[in-house]
Amino acid sequence: MTTILRVMLMLVLLAGSAVAAPLPLQRGVNIHEWLNWSPLDDEGNYRWPPYxxxxxxxxGGRSAEDWPATDPLADIRALGFDYVRLTVDPGPLLASEGDRRREALAVLADAVRQLNAADLRVVFNLHSVSQLPQYGMDVVNGPAGSEAVAGYSAMVADVARMLAPLGAGRVAIEPYNEPAHYPCDASGSEDWQEIMTATVAAIRAVSSELTIVATGGCGGSVTGLTDIKPTFDDPNLLYSFHMYEPHSFTHQRSDIEGDFASGLPWPASAGSAELTVEMLKAHMMAAGLSEAEQARNLSAVGGAIEEYFAEDWGEAQVTARIGEAVDWAEANGIPSERLFMGEFGAILMSADGRMGAFNADRLRYLTAVRAAAEANGIPWAIWEYANPYGMSVIAPSGPAVPDREMLGALGL
Incomplete structure (x- = not known):
């Protein structure tokens, strides 16, 4: 090769790296109920083909007649979302190989094409669930050198091979969701660093152009992200964190069936522990709980209520928490635009007051989180599009109409 050719090749390579960038994303919504919870057959195995x-x-969650007679995917785009974070149970893929796995991958490729046809980009998230425990989160929460983790990584590479031909400008791959490795387990091990590094390498062996969404441990939180050492970084990587903080506000519900845990205000300074307790008492009395049942319920949730107000959560704390991710990115030479807030949300209070936040408080919280992300150029995805559980863009019951107040809080 002549010197001139060598120089020309170097210039081409440099030009390619200069324009390399991840899949452009701004405002997204999670779809969780479509490709998770794949139907089972009578013997408790995945129906085939799956999904x-x-x-x-x-x-699945309401009468089909509740939905308008329009293209449901085009409707998502019309609301103002530019992408979908599509959560996919990897269980059917882990349970298959060869032609059967290729059959499952073909179903998933078609789902991505349907979303792309509706002018929606896709973050394809492998999202382990507990439907069949042998294919659930324990697979990815195991040690780095385990056979299960190696099998999962090989499956991820197969997914990357399926996605790459669909176009790097249309789809990204997010191989994990909320892994529970360090620092949550206090082991001090480097297992998750090793797993994430090896997974990026497996995907890059398939495609150098496909955007990868990497995540930290500790349930995919800001803390997990900032514990990652991005030694595997390249210009087509995004770094994920989920924002459900404080969890005591976003997930107000009791672990005890029939109990009440609701009504914390946002921000905390907008109310008090005393007012929250009085509200809970009113809901419990309306439900016919005895004085003894009320006292036990209040004893179970009283500590969390006191802690919430003692911590005085508000917009400043949300901004600071997201700022930790921004500081981590800056310290590692990563633009904040390559961070990715893949989930955030808050439960809306149920009609009986057993769980959730008052709507006005929920809307203020969503506005604060969304604004803090956008102030740093961070793309986000709200949890989620449609479900009956009170954390949904579509009204959780009745006619399937969008929650317009929620869309307003999202700037849509």
């Missing part, structure tokens, strides 16, 4: 159709998904 649900769009029609099965939409009819």
């Amino acid at each position: 649900r159709s769009v029609a099965e998904w939409l009819a």
